[in-house]
Amino acid sequence: MTLGPYGPLGSALVSGVMAAIIGFDGLDGLIGSLKARGYRTMGPVASGGAISIRELKSAADLPRGWEDEQAPGTYRLHQTASPDLFNWAVGAGSLKAEVFPPRSIIWQAKAPGYEVEEISDDVPPVAVVGARPCDLAGLRVLDRALGSPPVTDPAYRRRRDAVVLVAVECSRPASTCFCVSMGTGPSASEGFDLALTELGGGYYLARAGSKIGKELLEGLSQRRARREDFARRTELLARAASHMGRSVDQHGLPEMLVRNLSNPLWDEVAKQCLVCGNCTAVCPTCFCSNFEDRTDLSGTVQRERTWASCADLAYSYVHGGPVRASIKSRYRQWVTHKFSWWWDQFGTSGCVGCGRCITWCPAGIDVTEEIAALRASDNAGETHGEAHLQ
Amino acid sequence: MSVAGQVGLAHPKPSLAVWKFASCDGCQVSLLDLEDQLLDLLGALDISYFLEVTRTVVDGPYDLAIVEGSVTTPADAERIKAVRAASHFLVTVGACATAGGIQALRNYADTGEYVPTVYANPAYISSLPTSTPVSAHVTVDFELHGCPINPVQLLEVITAYLAGRAPRIPDFPVCRECKAAGNVCLLVAEGVACLGPVTSAGCGALCPTVGRGCFGCFGPASTVNTASLSSRLAADGASQESLKRIFRGFTAGAPEFEKESSRHDPQP
Known part of the structure; x- marks a missing residue:
């Protein structure tokens, strides 16, 4: 497999992973089936002047037509007539809060015996729709720091193992983005259950990256992904890669x-x-x-x-x-x-x-x-x- | 079972005294807002002096003293020394007691000039030219900030005292409570003037959560860069006059805010 400058494009075909084209109804069906499976389904919404990760009721909550402008110390969101749902780069919230909440009780002990009881949070498993490739990369970094031996954090591991990730590749990076130079985007090549590419006109190329991803995809209204759909994805990602606002020279x-x-x-x-x-x-x-x-x-x-x-x-x-x-x-x-x-x-x-x-x-x-x-x-x-x- | 008894205090229940200086009473009354914990508190402490609660007054010394209000009169400058002498552990609560309060605005004016215009008989007025925090007069064992204080933090200070441990009161900026709450930054996303980056957490990002910039009620965080924040606010269009005023709120007398506001005052 040849790695392009922005990841293994078309890897879905090379490795034979299931891929299909879904529409808005398929996306809505996806959110519905995640909820039916008991997942607290989170995703991007335009809220409080920014793209924020909130619980989704349906695909209607997704930020249709919203676009962001980002610069050092500044973020502005504006609505356009575009029917696209993912024409924005990341907001302030990341996947971190879903697997590593800002506050958690680890154990407690009560008088008079003070026996220590572990508190394992009782939250339902989380699914995130709209995770960006850099977010997936962020999780891989957290996995190294918190979720791997020699010191594996059980609270992190529990949430991390339960999370379902529906990634959406980037087609409109912000001026503050530099994932290309860090080797983490704009394509999603690993670490997702499903990866979507917004092809325009309300169509999404969906690639399954796990067993649950395949099951979810099989249940959705879809058509077969054709060669030109992959070509369109390649074109969109190449354009995104060439629109990085910033870069970091990692050499030495x-x-x-x-x-x-x-x-x-x-x-x-x-x-x-x-x-x-x-x-x-x-x-x-x-x-x-x-x-x-x-x-x-x-x-x-x-x-x-x-x-x-x-x-x-x-x-x-x-x-x-x-x-x-x-x-x-x-x-x-x-x-x-x-x-x-x-x-x-x-x-x-x-x-x-x-x-x-x-x-x-x-x-x-x-x-x-x-x-x-x-x-x-x-x-x-x-x-x-x-x-x-x- | 008395928690205090476990750590071996002299009395089975420590005595509590709540004192008022120049203030609005809001902070001491927040003790009464702890409705769910009130009975537990009464079980753990003997109220010896708390005029908002009872007219019964027990003579000192007192184990735990909670002091609200700033020192603004010669009489209070003496009274706070007596309170200190009668108290084993003295906690000041609120922006008045810890930074001089909103009335510290007088520190930027000449009281002799405006007293005759406010009072019909200025001769009866005996006040100091400044409003100062309790710590400017006596040694304070712990300062709890806020205007008003957060009752949950007050409960934490009392509980920590009873357990003989350090209270868990953060001194990092409000921004962190704001981010933990999942709020969108008003400063970055809307250009709203906000003192969050230089103000101590503790309120739970109360104002930013409802779309208002932070007013700085909890005073300066442990490390502040007020000059950098002013540059940012100026870039967003704040005038020198508004920069002077934004740092002269409820914690106008906090040294870091006093210094920054004076930098933007043409007639310091």
Whole structure:
């Protein structure tokens, strides 16, 4: 199989995986059968001025005609006459919240015996319609960090194993997208149950990527996928790939960052950084969390896990004080972990090129620009000595 | 069973005193909003001084003192010292007690100038030129922010005190509660002026959840970059005057907000 610059196009034909063409009624039928199977079916809706992931009642909830414009620190949504449902790039929400909720109780113990009982959340399994290829890539990164040995997180694994993913490949990336340079899109080649490509005119090329995906597809009103449908998909994805607004040069990037821990450019970005943690909250792979115990007046103790952030002063507390007291050190920790140390820990980049951290940064900090500036400085042969970790 | 008894306090039930300084009473009354936990609280604490609840007054010293309000008069500057001396563990609650409150706007004006225009007999008025937080006068053991405070956080502070542990009160920005709630960022998606990125969490992103930018009621988060936020708001069209005013709300007296608002004041 030949890998193109944007993934294994037409792999469905090569590997013989079932593919078909469905219409809007097929899409509606898909959502209906997911719900009938007991899945809490989530998907994109135009809500509160952005594409958000919410529970779907039917395909009528999907954001027909809505298009987004994204730039550093800015997101705007507008409606067009287009009948297309997926003419937008990612919103702030990702799959992370579905498999790794912002808040969960891990165990509790009650007076007087204080026997520890594990709390396994009782939520129905989730299906997500409209997951983007970069979102699938984000899940693969989380799988490495949370869902794999040597330390497998049972709460993550439980939700992750139950989730059904209906991906939709990207045909209209945002100016903040850089999945091509991260090798994660705009095509979906793995990690989905069903992958859809919106061909236009209300038709979708559907490819099954799992047993449940095949079962779902078989149950839908459809016609056979023809050679020209695959050709149309190739054309759409090639166009999307050529419309990436941004890129990150990954060549030697982990080493370059480590060489530049004392680069004065970090001081410049620290003047803008709000350390608000929005970048980490919207990042589909940021998994830092706190475990804290709470007691109540009746004598019940609960251990709770909540999303945390390297942007927080409190998150860097160790005995004696914070190890990253400055804004600079916390921003630098985020970038260097994501693009450098993540490789050492998990054998992958922590970035999937979705661009959320760029759009949803209230200060409009563009990580691709910061990395490019560091590289330019590095190429100029400037050396920056030993790191000052504060 | 008394939780306090488990950690071996001197009395079977710790005594509680609730004090009011310059304030609206809203924060102390939020204790009474804890309707489901009220009986448990009464079971765990003896109310020794709480005039919103009972006229019965028990003399100190008190194990737990909750102080609401800012210090705005010479008499209160003395009274807070007496309260401190009578209290084992002193918690200040609300924007008034922790940052001077909305009345700290007087810190930017000359009280001598406007007192005669407000009061018929200015001679009866004895007030300080500033409204200051309790921590400017005495040592405070814990500060709970908010205007008003979040009753659930107050319950957490009291419960933690009774259990002898540190209270779980976050000091990261409101943005994180907003994102956890699944809200769309008003600043990014609509250009609405919002103090969320520099304001401490605790309210559960109350205002942004209903489409209003954060007013900063919970005061500055643990690390803030107010200058960067001002640049962003200015890029969205905020004038110097509105930048000055946005940081002069209920927590106008918080040092970080005071500094930022003054940067945009042509006559500091």
